[in-house]
Amino acid sequence: MTLYIGVDFHPHQQTAAWCDMATGETRTVDIKHDLGRVREFYQSFSEPAVIGIEASAKATWFENMLFETGHKLFVGNPVLIRKRATSRHKNDRRDAELILNLLMQGEFPTLWRRPPESTEVIDIMGLRSQLVRHRTQAYNRLQALAHSIGMPKGRMRTAAFQTVLKTAEIDEASSIRREHLFSMIDELNVRIGKLNDWLMKKAEGNSSVRLLQTQKGVGFLTALITVHTLGDLTRFKRVTKGVVSFAGLDPRESSSAGRVRFGSITKAGSPLLRHHLGQAAMIATRFDARLKAFYKRLAKKKPKALARTAASRKLLVKLAIMLRDSISADEFDRRGSTVGNAREARDLK
Secondary structure, three states: OOEEEEEEEOOOEEEEEEEOOOOOOEEEEEEEOOHHHHHHHHHOOOOOEEEEEEOOOOOHHHHHHHHHHOOEEEEEOHHHHHHOOOOOOOOHHHHHHHHHHHHHOOOOOEOOOOOHHHHHHHHHHHHHHHHHHHHHHHHHHHHHHHHHOOOOOOOOOOHHHHHHHHHOOOOHHHHHHHHHHHHHHHHHHHHHHHHHHHHHHHHHOOHHHHHHOOOOOOOHHHHHHHHHHHOOHHHOOOHHHHHHHHOOOOEEEOOEOOEOOEEEEOOOOOHHHHHHHHHHHHHHHHHOHHHHHHHHHHHOOOOHHHHHHHHHHHHHHHHHHHHHHOOOHHHHHHHOOOHHHHHHHHHHO
């Protein structure tokens, strides 16, 4: 008989619930997150167990420890788990027992989990995005400083404009700001460069990333975040709709009584993926003939922000089909201008 353990997991403690095989009673225990103590508890079971937790926090160390002790970990959807609760009362013991009951009944809503190597790439991409944001803020502050001392209009990122600002005569306080901001930018450039080198190596060793780079406007960063965020596409019943919803690019619907209304996108997925898709779409609409025609046609009757979002969504669908069918961008365009035509062309081969 399989041993199941429901765990209400928190960053610094956890509550475990399991069924005692000898008495049939449900037992619970609160454990502070001391690695030795947690390991001792899970090693006390004589057989491997199936353990369930909610997807509420990163638990890399916990997963590694369970793997070493021979247990199997399932991560569930916290929203669906909570919907199965029969009581309005909520505490750690009740939550752990609820997870245990769902595991024993075979109704635990398990989530798809990306491989560790994909998590590593996404974490580094997130760190890079933060550093780029800090660098942009530093450039904006220097631009404001240039305006305050009456410098002519120019782009702060150009070497010529920076040289003029560095040699400009300003007061002591402004000089200190200028020195620290330029020093910060230099340091951020070095750090971002190191992250770019690491990410470039990951991109060069991934055939799926190289495949997506055949699409105009898609660089190695956009290809990396797309491949590692979407993961295994076979888990989507309909790839074209599934990836759009997964990325949070699907419009929110509020329809009732025959009236159909669509609002802004749900933004339910990765903001990092949406950002890179948006950047790539703006370049793709300049060089990809079909995407350019689609964007221009929509921009004539809709706000440009909405047209950019629609172009990002269309680009994501194209990239997903390229991954699913292992085809290049040229092959996708050759099969047909729409997703349906491309799919039918593949089925007829």
